[in-house]
Amino acid sequence: MKGTDGLLAARLAAGDELALAEAFDQFGSAVYHAALRVLRNETAAQDIVQDVFVELWCRPDRYDPALGTLPAYLIVIARNRAVDMVRSELRRVARQDRSGRLEAEEASPSPAEEVIASHVAAAVRAAVQLLPDSQRRIVELAYFGGLTFKEAAKVAGIPEGTAKSRIRLALAKLEDELDASLLESS
Amino acid sequence: MTAAGSDQVLPLGLRERVLAASLRARAAGRAEPAAPEISPAEAFSRAADAFDGTLGLLDGRQWQVPALRGLDVQGLVGHLTGVEEDVHRGLAGDPEVAAADHVASTQPAADRQAGCSPAQTRAEWRRAADRTVDLVRGADLRAVVAVHGIQVPLGLLLVVRAFELWVHDNDIRAAVALPPAVPDASTLTLMTGAAVGLLPFAVARAGLTDPLRLHLVLTGPGGGTWDLAVGQGPSAPAAVAIVTDAVGFCRLAGNRVTPAGLDPHVTGDQDRATAVLAAVATLALD
Numbered sequence: 001m002k003g004t005d006g007l008l009a010a011r012l013a014a015g016d017e018l019a020l021a022e023a024f025d026q027f028g029s030a031v032y033h034a035a036l037r038v039l040r041n042e043t044a045a046q047d048i049v050q051d052v053f054v055e056l057w058c059r060p061d062r063y064d065p066a067l068g069t070l071p072a073y074l075i076v077i078a079r080n081r082a083v084d085m086v087r088s089e090l091r092r093v094a095r096q097d098r099s100g101r102l103e104a105e106e107a108s109p110s111p112a113e114e115v116i117a118s119h120v121a122a123a124v125r126a127a128v129q130l131l132p133d134s135q136r137r138i139v140e141l142a143y144f145g146g147l148t149f150k151e152a153a154k155v156a157g158i159p160e161g162t163a164k165s166r167i168r169l170a171l172a173k174l175e176d177e178l179d180a181s182l183l184e185s186s
Numbered sequence: 187m188t189a190a191g192s193d194q195v196l197p198l199g200l201r202e203r204v205l206a207a208s209l210r211a212r213a214a215g216r217a218e219p220a221a222p223e224i225s226p227a228e229a230f231s232r233a234a235d236a237f238d239g240t241l242g243l244l245d246g247r248q249w250q251v252p253a254l255r256g257l258d259v260q261g262l263v264g265h266l267t268g269v270e271e272d273v274h275r276g277l278a279g280d281p282e283v284a285a286a287d288h289v290a291s292t293q294p295a296a297d298r299q300a301g302c303s304p305a306q307t308r309a310e311w312r313r314a315a316d317r318t319v320d321l322v323r324g325a326d327l328r329a330v331v332a333v334h335g336i337q338v339p340l341g342l343l344l345v346v347r348a349f350e351l352w353v354h355d356n357d358i359r360a361a362v363a364l365p366p367a368v369p370d371a372s373t374l375t376l377m378t379g380a381a382v383g384l385l386p387f388a389v390a391r392a393g394l395t396d397p398l399r400l401h402l403v404l405t406g407p408g409g410g411t412w413d414l415a416v417g418q419g420p421s422a423p424a425a426v427a428i429v430t431d432a433v434g435f436c437r438l439a440g441n442r443v444t445p446a447g448l449d450p451h452v453t454g455d456q457d458r459a460t461a462v463l464a465a466v467a468t469l470a471l472d
Contacts, residue, residue: 007451010405011429017205017214017411018401018427024204029196046197050204057208061219 005070012060020057027071028053034075038082048081087171090124090143127174135170138163217409221371226344227322229373233348234315236367237266237355241308244362249304253361254354255289257296262354263311264299268292269334270314273347276333277321277340284332291334318347345380346471348373353440353472368433374408378432381439382412384469385462389416392465397423398458404432416462426454426462438463441470 011019028049035048052074056063063073128136141152142163153163212218224232241263249260257265269292275283283291299307327341338346348369356366369377382402389398397417404410409432415423430450437443445463452459 007405007429010431011403011411012218014217014403014405014409015213015215015411016401016403016429017209019403020208020214021201021205024201028201028204032196032200042197046200046203049200050207053204054208054211058212058218 003065006065008070009060009063009065012057020053023056023070023074024053027074030071031074031078034078035082038079038086044085045082048078048085051081052077083171086124086174090174124174131170131173135166135173138166139170142167215411217371217375217407221375221407224372224376226327226341226348226376227319229348229369229376230322230344230351231319232370232373233351233355234312234319236369237351238308238312238315240355240358240364240367241304241311243364244304244358246304248362249307251361254357259358259361260299260302260304260307261296262358263307264296265289265292266351266354267307267311267314268295269347269350270311270318271295272333273318273331273343274314274321276331277325281332283334284337286334288334342380342383345376349377349380349436349440349471352377352436353442356437356442357472369408369436371407374432374436375410377436377439378404378408378410381436381466381469381471382410382414384439384471385466386414386416388465388469389462392461392468394458394461394465395419396458397421398462399423399425400462401425401427401453403427403429404435405429406431406433408432408436424455424458426452426459428452428459428463435466436471438466439469440472441467442472443467 008019008023012023031052032045032049035045035052036042039045039048055077056074063070067073128139131139138152138156138158141147141155142149147155149163149167150160153160156163158166244259250258253259253262269288272283272286272291302310322340322344325340327344328339330337331340331343333343336343336346352367352369352373358364359366368374382404385400385402395417397415397419400412400414400416402412402414404412417423428450429452430448434443434448438445438448445460445467448463450459450463
């Protein structure tokens, strides 16, 4: 038979619900803590865990055992989803700053969402302040200033490609910083 | 609030929540990605096309290579022509063919290939297979057909026939050193479903009467998961889980591989699992 991960993935593809339970029992904790490291919020991390395992169950063919282990695959998905959530929150905070209001602009979030958002927003704001000046400037223009990459590059007086490159570097550092800040606090 | 395992800490209820959400999004049992559904008649037609495709690969010398039960390739194709002719008679309700022996009844068709060219043999078989396709077009797939000692709904008969064509396709391929053929996922789905559906019958016929809860997982295209209760009796049922690939399981049901040759992943009583798989081989869907 295939290796352990390959066998588990094949069973998932065959609709074996016992394999799903086994996958959760083996990797659920790692996935949860990967999400928690980025988000620093239990409720949001649980949502990520659910998303990750629903995707594994519904699209088991997306996992290729030849490319890595199953836990590594699941943790990467969890981290990506968590970072997406942070980025989304980054944009939301930026919109609020632009409008000069503390309240949300659109549909009113639930109290639980407010709590999650405030945790993430605080972490994001702190992380942005630790970026090198050149990167922080372009992030503030693009996200907090609401400018397009092209407009932000023009204001910063740098080529658009350089602006995009700095934003990519900045977002990578934000992810690392958010991880590190949790590790320090835990 | 959290639930603590040794060094694993997860929020209470998260496991149940995640499993429930997953099973709401996709029901257990069916393979993913799911193969497009086809009718049993289409499965038979595809198997016939695949078999014809293999015949088209053979040179004249290869038609004379020994293939099965003392038949060369040409004789085996003749046997299949005889099967088609008996199925035609079965569809017409002929009582003689209902009880006829599968091999003995078709031996004259195999014998008469001597002296025929391969092209003639191939054309005769193709006409007979096409005639089967014509006869079942629009027919009631639930109608019971009796042929060669079995009485089954027409739909199941056509899937069994697809099984037979695939098994003999690979008999010929093995005889002439061609790589084995694998049915498409849609056809394979019907084949695995038919074999699993017949499994309790095979287990009972093999005398495995003690109650057993079987969790059967067939992996790969055409696979799926089944929970079967087989046997009966006062004792508490034993639990066995068998994981193996769908194509291998079909080869087993065609009696072309042994349970050991399958290399299954078994949880529970190994001996019971081996006995169940050996019973599957007795289905001999060839």
